[in-house]
Amino acid sequence: MSSRYNLLKPMEPPADFRVLAIMPVYNEIDIMAAVLKHIEMSGLLIYVIDNGSTDGTWELVKSWKGNAMVGYERFPYREGKENTCYDLALISARVGEIAGTSDANWAVWHDADEYMEPPVSGLALRQAIYGVDTCGYNAIEFRLITFVPIDNSFVPGTDYVAHFNYWTESYGVKACKWIRAWRVPQSHVDFPAGSHEIDFPGRQVFPGKFILRHYPLRSQSHAERKIFKERIPRYSETGKAKGWHVQYSGTKEGDCFLGDPQTLRKLTDNFLEEVNQLDG
Incomplete structure (x- = not known):
């Protein structure tokens, strides 16, 4: 393992070291309970921004009994009206506002269809972020690893992290930097x-x-519903003009969204080592 990861030492953060996961969501009912559990087990607090879900996600969030939930809201709020537009610029600004006015030491942008982990075993995410903090850094970059369904066997409501076993580094937008955790407050983000x-x-x-x-x-x-009904029709013109929302460019109805195991990597006990070696 690269020596840069040796900076992360097993240290227990003080009780008042708070990491806030800010989670914008839209229609993620099939995995919502599981992701909330995973974030809570990682030691993070949770604030959910619901963008007008219509599938029960909002109701689940409001009724969630976990101790990690510190807040939730519908944004932008339109009383009695369906929110038909996903305006990422607006949501990004709101994420910055929530982080900047919180009492957290660090904030993380954590989408519902994700699972974040340190690059070394034996550390919870909160512990690893504390390790970064003690080293004097104020931001963390993530390596994007996409897990791909090879069949239709996933049961909504079960643990997505435990279910999906095939992954790739080169799916979707690979060229972006994924700097998604930062120390707060900052004067401007x-x-x-x-x-x-x-x-x-x-x-x-x-x-x-x-x-x-x-x-x-x-x-x-799920892919057909998400891409053609819940994402592409809702993307804002502002976001498209900025060159965002390109991950489904070129897809069309009738495409197969199941992966071929022969072209993917299978999850093994050496997953962390395999991913870290991608740096060379």
């Missing part, structure tokens, strides 16, 4: 690439990448 990267004056990024497991598509039917 910006999201020049939408949800992918946070920027601010004096940013010092930890030299090793944490791991961002991504589970955007969970079955053929």
Whole structure:
């Protein structure tokens, strides 16, 4: 393992070291309970921004009994009206506002279809972020690893992290930097690439990448519904003009969204080592 990861030592953070996961969501009912559990087990607090879900996600969030939930809201709020537009610039600004006014030491942009982990075993995410903090860095970059369904066997409501076993590094937008965790407060934060990267004056990024497991598509039917009904029609003109929302460019109805195991990597007990070696 690269020496840069040796900076992360097993240290227990003080009780008042708070990491806030800010989670914008839209129609993620099939994995919502599981991701909330995973974030709570990672030692993070949770604030959910619901963008007008219609599938029960909002109701689940409001009724969630976990101790990690510190807040939730519908944004933008339109009383009695369906929110038909996903305006990433607006949501990004709101994420920055929530982080900046919180009492957290660090904030993380954490989408519902993700699972974040340190690049070394034996550390919870909160512990690893504390390790980065003690080294004097104020931002963390993640390596995007996308898990791909090879069949339609995923059962909504079960643990997506335990279910999906095939992954790739080169799926979707690979070229972006995924700087998704930062120390707060900062005088000004910006999201020049939408949800992918946070920027601010004096940013010092930890030299090793944490791991961002991504589970955007969970079955053929889920992919068709998400892409053609819940994402592409809702993208704002502002976001498209900025060159965002390109991950489904070129897809069309009738495409197969199931992966071929022969072209993917299978999850093994050496997953962390395999991912870290991608740096060379």
